[in-house]
Amino acid sequence: MRIAVITPVAGRHSHLLLQQDGLAAGTRVPDHYVLVTMDDPRAAPLVASRTPAAETVPVPVQDGCLPLAAARNAGARHALEAGADLLVFLDVDCVPGKNTIARYAGNAVDGTLLCGTVAYLPPPPPEGYRLAALPRLAKPHEGRPDPAEGQILRGGDHRLFWSLSFALTAVTWHRIGGFCEEYRGYGGEDTDFARQAADLGVELRWLGGAPVHHQYHHVSRPPVEHLDDILRNGAVFKRRWSKWPMEGWLRDFAEMGLVQYDSRTDMWHKGPPIDS
Numbered sequence: 001m002r003i004a005v006i007t008p009v010a011g012r013h014s015h016l017l018l019q020q021d022g023l024a025a026g027t028r029v030p031d032h033y034v035l036v037t038m039d040d041p042r043a044a045p046l047v048a049s050r051t052p053a054a055e056t057v058p059v060p061v062q063d064g065c066l067p068l069a070a071a072r073n074a075g076a077r078h079a080l081e082a083g084a085d086l087l088v089f090l091d092v093d094c095v096p097g098k099n100t101i102a103r104y105a106g107n108a109v110d111g112t113l114l115c116g117t118v119a120y121l122p123p124p125p126p127e128g129y130r131l132a133a134l135p136r137l138a139k140p141h142e143g144r145p146d147p148a149e150g151q152i153l154r155g156g157d158h159r160l161f162w163s164l165s166f167a168l169t170a171v172t173w174h175r176i177g178g179f180c181e182e183y184r185g186y187g188g189e190d191t192d193f194a195r196q197a198a199d200l201g202v203e204l205r206w207l208g209g210a211p212v213h214h215q216y217h218h219v220s221r222p223p224v225e226h227l228d229d230i231l232r233n234g235a236v237f238k239r240r241w242s243k244w245p246m247e248g249w250l251r252d253f254a255e256m257g258l259v260q261y262d263s264r265t266d267m268w269h270k271g272p273p274i275d276s
Contacts, residue, residue: 001085001086001105001108002031002032002082002083002084002085002086003028003030003031003032003084003085003086003088003101003104003105004030004031004032004033004034004075004079004082004084004086004087004088005023005030005032005033005034005088005089005090005101006034006036006072006075006076006079006087006088006089006090007019007033007034007035007036007075007089007090007091007092008036008038008059008066008068008071008072008075008091008092009035009036009037009038009040009043009092010037010038010039010040010061010066010092011040012092012093012215012217013042013043013046014128015092015093015215015217016035016043016046016047016092017046017047017050018095018128018129018131018215019090019092019093019094019095019096020033020047020050020051020052020054021095021131022095022096022097022131022213023052023096023101024050024051024052025098025131026096026097026098026099026100026101026102027098027099027101027102028099028101028102028105029051029052029101030052030088030101031084032055032078032079032082032084033052033053033054033055034054034055034056034057034075034078034079035047035054035055035056035057035075036056036057036058036059036071036072036074036075037056037057037058037059038059038060038061038066038067038071039060039061041058043056044056055078055082057074057075057078059071059074062184063184065184065185065229066184066185066186067181067184068179068183068184068185068189069178069179069180069181069182069183069184069189070179070181072089072163072178072179073178073179073181075089076173076178080170080173084170085169085170086104086105086108086167086168086169086170087167087168087169087170087173088101088104088165088166088167089163089165089166089167090164090165090212091163091164091165091214093164093214093215093217094118094164094165094212094213094214094215095129095131095134095212095213095215096165096210096211096212097116097134097135097209097210097211097212097213099209099210100116100165100209100210100211100212103116103207103208103209103210104116104167104207104210107152107205107207108167108168108169109169110169110171110172110175111171111172111175111201111202111203112168112172112202112203112204112205113161113166113167113168113172113194113197113202113203113204113205114166114167114168114205114207114210115144115156115161115162115165115166115204115205115206115207116165116166116206116207116209116210116211116212117140117141117144117145117146117147117206117208117210117211117212118140118141118144118162118164118165118211118212118213118214119134119135119137119138119139119140119141119211119212119213119214120138120141120214120216121134121137121138121213121214121215121216122137122138122216123216124215124216129215134213135211135213137213138213140211143160144160144162144206145160145206146208147206147207147208148208149208149209150208150209151208151209152205152206152207152208153205153206153208154203154205155203155204155205156203156204156205156206157204158194158195158197158198158204159191159194160204161190161191161193161194161197161204162190163189163190163193164212164214165210165212168202172202175200175202176193176196176197176200176202177196178193179192179193180192180193180196180236180240182236183233183236183237184229184232184233185226185228185229185232185233186223186226186229186230186233187226187229187230187233187234187245187246187249188230188233188234188236188237188245188246189233191237191245191246192236192237192240192241192245195241221252222249222252222253222256223249224253224256224258227253227258227259227270228270230246230249230250230253231259231268231269231270233245234246234250234268235267235268238266238267244266244268250268254268258270259271
């Protein structure tokens with residue numbers, strides 16, 4: 001089985017280098033390490049002389065919105081054209097565990113999405129993270145299943161899918177059809193991908209022994225800097241699936257007076273409440 005790891009990149013270069021170190025230290029090193037650089041020409045030279053060797057696919061940014069769906073699709077196309085049988089998607093912040101890639105490869109079957117656990121790391125010490133210390137620094141995210149080493153939880157809830165770390169065979173990728181590229185910027189594209197997979201009968205499985213460690217970076221709760229993206233992408237999802245995603249964030253924004261819900265049209269809009 002030829003394995004490709006696909007990582008979209010737009011900055012966070014120290015995170016990228018530690019991810020590459022994690023891949024190099026694994027019991028199964030990928031055959032292809034595909035970096036999809038989103039207006040980030042500095043990324044490729046940083047990793048060029050390191051292991052595993054990186055293959056760079058540039059994707060332009062339009063209107064200031066990171067094209068995450070298009071980037072993942074471009075990375076998958078490159079990997080498949082190079083002969084990959086298994087696609088492993090990792091966000092740039094995610095450092096795989098020693099056996100993560102091997103576990104994905106050993107349990108990949110057509111018709112399934114595999115998701116490993118994700119542990120969110122605390123801020124790094126002044127000298128930075130040490131690869132060997134990562135498993136001791138954080139537990140898997142409590143909002144997702146946490147199967148034991150060697151365990152597989154079948155029949156997972158597709159609403160809990162996230163694109164930080166997942167794997168699927170080339171056959172399954174073609175069956176789902178990739179990510180919808182109408183989504184630009186933050187949010188919605190992974191929820192859409194999982195919904196498409198569920199409608200096509202692709203099973204979600206949670207895989208024990210396949211952790212990634214998510215390196216710390218500042219986030220806002222709620223993510224007010226992504227308000228416009230969430231409204232735009234949420235409307236795309238609503239049109240495609242007749243339901244709003246990210247409703248928790250939308251309710252938080254409403255409490256802050258940043259958005260309002262129009263029950264007459266079942267639409268969220270920017271601005272103060274509409275007079276009834």
